[in-house]
Structures are given as structure tokens and as C-alpha cells.
Amino acid sequence: MIIPTVPTTDELLDKGFRRARKAASLKRSSKIPGQKKAKVIESTRVQTACQVIRDRLKMIIQRIPDIESLPEFYQDYIDVTVGVDELKKSLGALNWAVGILNQLESDYMARIKRSKPSDASHLRREAFGRISSVIKRIEGDLDFLDFAKNKLRNMPTVDLDAFTVVIAGFPNVGKSTLLRTLTGAEPEVADYPFTTKGIQIGHLERKWKRIQVIDTPGLLDRPVEDMNNIELQAMVALENIADVIMFIFDASETCGYTLESQYSLYLGIRSVFDIPVVTVFNKMDLAENVKYLEEYINMVEDPLKVSAFEGRGVSKIIKKLEGLYEKETREAHDNV
Ligand SMILES: Nc1nc2c(ncn2[C@@H]2O[C@H](COP(=O)(O)OP(=O)(O)OP(=O)(O)O)[C@@H](O)[C@H]2O)c(=O)[nH]1
Incomplete structure (x- = not known):
């Protein structure tokens, strides 16, 4: 504004x-x-x-x-x-x-x-x-x-009509790397309350489909129960525009957070957002010897294993998002 x-x-x-x-x-x-x-x-x-x-x-x-x-x-x-x-x-x-x-x-x-x-x-x-x-x-x-x-002054110009994916996950799990890999461009950066780095917005264009991907460093990267009311409100603002949450695990734990604490953040986010969650296990290239990884992978619904760094598995994410987009479009038409 x-x-x-x-x-x-x-x-x-x-x-x-x-x-x-x-x-x-x-x-x-x-x-x-x-x-x-x-x-x-x-x-x-x-x-x-x-x-x-x-x-x-x-x-x-x-x-x-x-x-x-x-x-x-x-x-x-x-x-x-x-x-x-x-x-x-x-x-x-x-x-x-x-x-x-x-x-x-x-x-x-x-x-x-x-x-x-x-x-x-x-x-x-x-x-x-x-x-x-x-x-x-x-x-x-x-x-x-x-x-x-x-x-x-630097209020984000969010496309309110686009199918929108909001990325969540602890710091350093590879959220912005994945955003860049998915959208193939440098994201736009805009201010957002409680995010020191601002939010990053990218677009994934596939034929008639335009998918907006938003990363919110500093907001959806810590337990919901630690947030005060105003932070929760900032999160609710995001929920208004999100069609899908994409939750990123760092399978290698090199981000400094154990899979156990990442799983607990995942459950917290799931309980707050009443929209589909796409779950991604990133940094699979570094995760060969990580204990209990398979157990955690098996605990989530439809996990996608990727390496944003090498671009491996990214096409599976795109396919999944397109599928959800089509489903949402069909449902919207059914409701007319
Ligand atoms: N080996 C490997 N490294 C990765 C992968 N994805 C991201 N990284 C590295 O992990 C580090 C953190 O990645 P970012 O994309 O900055 O992580 P982020 O979640 O956006 O971090 P914040 O902005 O702090 O929330 C960087 O050094 C990346 O190069 C991957 O798939 N494999």
C-alpha cells in the first residue's frame, strides 16, 4: 500500500x-x-x-x-x-x-x-x-x-487469485534452495512481519497453470506453541492465501535439528493449517547413514524424497502440486 x-x-x-x-x-x-x-x-x-x-x-x-x-x-x-x-x-x-x-x-x-x-x-x-x-x-x-x-512501503504483492503453496520447515532445511529450484528464478523479496529476511515469492508456470510459491523464513520455522498472538495472526494471514503447505524435512539433520524435533514442528503446522500438506524430505544426498530416517519417512503421508541441491526428485514435487491444483480447480467448478 x-x-x-x-x-x-x-x-x-x-x-x-x-x-x-x-x-x-x-x-x-x-x-x-x-x-x-x-x-x-x-x-x-x-x-x-x-x-x-x-x-x-x-x-x-x-x-x-x-x-x-x-x-x-x-x-x-x-x-x-x-x-x-x-x-x-x-x-x-x-x-x-x-x-x-x-x-x-x-x-x-x-x-x-x-x-x-x-x-x-x-x-x-x-x-x-x-x-x-x-x-x-x-x-x-x-x-x-x-x-x-x-x-x-514494501508490502508483498501477492497474487491473491493464484494457486498458492506456502513453504514451512526449520531454518536451513533448504526452503529457499527448493523455492529457487522449483521456480527457476530469483524470488521476489518483500517485507513480512516477524521475518527478518522478508518473504520470498516465486512462480512456477506450467502451461495454463500458474503456481505461486512463498517462503517465509522466520515464521513457519518454529513451534507454533512458542508464538505469541500477533505472530499467530501473521500466520493466519498466510493461511488466508495458502492452498497448500509444503513442509520440508532436512533428512540429513545437517540443519542442526533432529528428525524428532522436525516431526514435532510438522505435527504443529498440520494442526494449525486446515489445508493439504505436501511433505518433502530434502537433502537425501547427505542422508545415507541417518538413524531412524526410514521410520520418520514412513510416519508421514505420501513423502517425497528429494535433493534440492542436485535437483533430484523436484519433478515429483511439481507433479504433486499440479495434481492438487487440478483437484482444487475441479472442486471449484463442481461448486458452481
Ligand atoms: N547437500 C545438500 N545441501 C542442500 C540441499 N538443499 C539445500 N542445501 C544447503 O543447505 C543450506 C541451507 O539451505 P537454504 O535453502 O538456505 O535453507 P532455508 O531453509 O531456506 O534456510 P532459512 O532461510 O534460514 O530458513 C544451504 O547451504 C544449501 O546449499 C540439498 O538437497 N542437499
């Missing part, structure tokens, strides 16, 4: 007051009779300052999309990353300021019009003081929107 540049309160006031002074100096050189001139100059300054500041705030409000109309994945993403309620509250505060600036403008324009010419400049100063205090009241909200802008 693109949030436009958010000015600080000082920048906003500076811009408004400076433009107001320029607009007024045009009036100064005009042929308005002397007595009236002071009033015209001061009311122009009030009007221009209010308009410039208000327009800037309105532009920010209008450019931020209506959060409720965004797909669920993005709503969840925004909620986990910056907080939907906080975002709405800040936008509400900007709206409030726009309303007050409207009132101040008409109020002070009317007062200057009725005033003696010698009082006009005093009234204008009073108006500027009130404009400043309104803007200072929304300082925290402008700061928050600036923070949100930076946080949401």
Missing part, C-alpha cells in the same frame, strides 16, 4: 504560512484602496493558510485506500504490521483537523471583514495561533502515518 509522504507539523505549518504570505504580497501590490487593503491582506493570509494545510491533509486521507475494501490478506497484514485501529484513528484525527480548519477559516474571515482595519493583523495572528494548535494536536497522528508509510 502506498501512503503518500506525510509532512511533520512544522513542515505543514511552514508551507501554509509561507504560501499565505506570498498570496498576501500579491494583494499588497494591487490597487485596493488603502483602508480596505489591510483587511484584504490579512483575510487572504488566513484563507490561504487554511486552504493549503487543509488540502495537504485531505490529499493524505484520499490517497490511503479504504482499508475495509482491501482483500483480507492485506487487512491482516496491515493489522499485524501497524494496526488497523491505529491507522483509522489517525486518519480520523486528520479529518477532524480538516473540519476545524474549515470552521476557523470562515470564522476569522468574517471577523476580519467586520473588524476595524487596525485590528485585522491582530486577528490574523490569533487565527495563525489557532491553526498551529490544531496542527500540533495531530502531531502524534502525523508521526504514526509516517511510521505506517515506512512499514507498509
